[in-house]
Amino acid sequence: MVELAEVVAFLERELNDPAIPDYPGAMNGLQLANEGGIERIVAAVDASLAVIEAAATGGPALLVVHHGMFWQGVQPVTGAFHRKLKTAMDAGLAIYSSHLPLDVHPEWGNNILLANAIGLTDPVPFLEQKGVFLGLRGTWQGTREKLAENLRQAVGGPVHLCPGGPASPTSVGLVTGGAGSEVAKVAAAGVDTFVTGEGPHWSYPLAEELGINVFYGGHYATETFGVRALAQALGRRFKLPWEFVDRPTGL
Numbered sequence: 604m605v606e607l608a609e610v611v612a613f614l615e616r617e618l619n620d621p622a623i624p625d626y627p628g629a630m631n632g633l634q635l636a637n638e639g640g641i642e643r644i645v646a647a648v649d650a651s652l653a654v655i656e657a658a659a660t661g662g663p664a665l666l667v668v669h670h671g672m673f674w675q676g677v678q679p680v681t682g683a684f685h686r687k688l689k690t691a692m693d694a695g696l697a698i699y700s701s702h703l704p705l706d707v708h709p710e711w712g713n714n715i716l717l718a719n720a721i722g723l724t725d726p727v728p729f730l731e732q733k734g735v736f737l738g739l740r741g742t743w744q745g746t747r748e749k750l751a752e753n754l755r756q757a758v759g760g761p762v763h764l765c766p767g768g769p770a771s772p773t774s775v776g777l778v779t780g781g782a783g784s785e786v787a788k789v790a791a792a793g794v795d796t797f798v799t800g801e802g803p804h805w806s807y808p809l810a811e812e813l814g815i816n817v818f819y820g821g822h823y824a825t826e827t828f829g830v831r832a833l834a835q836a837l838g839r840r841f842k843l844p845w846e847f848v849d850r851p852t853g854l
Contacts, residue, residue: 604640605841607697610665613840614833618704624733628674629702635672635688637697641665644845646834648826649852650698652683655691657848663695667834669713669826671700705829706779707735711836713779714739716828717820720757721750721777721798729776730788737785738778740794746771747796747816754798758824760851765807768816772796779825783817790815800825801854823852 611633615621620631634650643665645658650668658666678684691698706713707728718726723741730737743750747770754762776794778785783802790797790813797815800822810817831847838845 604642604663605843607637607639607641607665610641610837610841611699613837614667614699614701618701618708620701620704623704623707623735625703626674628671628676629700630671630673631701631704633697633699635691635696635698637663637692637695641695641697642843644834644837644841644843645696645848646830646845647848647850648823648830649850650687650700651850652687652690654848654850655687655696655698657850659690659694659696664697665837666691666696666698667830667837668698668700669702669705669830671702672698701829701833703735703737705833706826707737708829711829711832713826713829714777716832717757717779717798717825718777720828721753723775723777726777729794730778730782730785730792737782738776740774740776740792743772743775743796750775750796750798751818754818754820758820760821760824762821763819765810765817765819767811768795768814772816779828781822783819786810786815786817787813822854 642662645666647654649670650672726739726741728736729740774794775796777798780800782799783806786806798818834845
């Protein structure tokens, strides 16, 4: 048994959550406490009812997620939301959420781990917003088809391509999750290819007009990397077993 407060203090120190501006519903940090001790670490992308029910068996635990319980804002504690809270509390399941802080983390971040997985070289911070760089920019040597193949292998599923740019990309911008709406800013930054999770319909024709490639690798699929790495790091540091609850949305 490890004290929850000790693990939370480590997460807050390493992720630097308060210093990174985020969406109001993110509520980065400890979202639900338990009685004070944990015996295992569970990771998942979303704090959904299905995930919480899966994580609730096996003794007191810390569930680390990328999308926490409050994305929809203030809501009545009824229905599925009530069931989530009751299931977690009855099981001694604490919940910690980290959104943008985990995306941009230099070691456990979704961005750096996906960049490494697809073979980008010399990645540097990219796409500044409110004093935070949301993604990475790196170089690529090879064809567009090879980049698509690497991305498919990394995310373990299909990749949708807008082939609006060169067949042999050289400068690649990467932002995991739902950053497709930033395609104009990405093009203005001078990259010829953009890798992200998903985007609105209009991002595809706009990318064609701007002359850049866009790879849509899936919002969920591009954001499994960070929580896995974080859970593994916590398990190693605190000598606790860890697991990943895979609940893909296909989006």
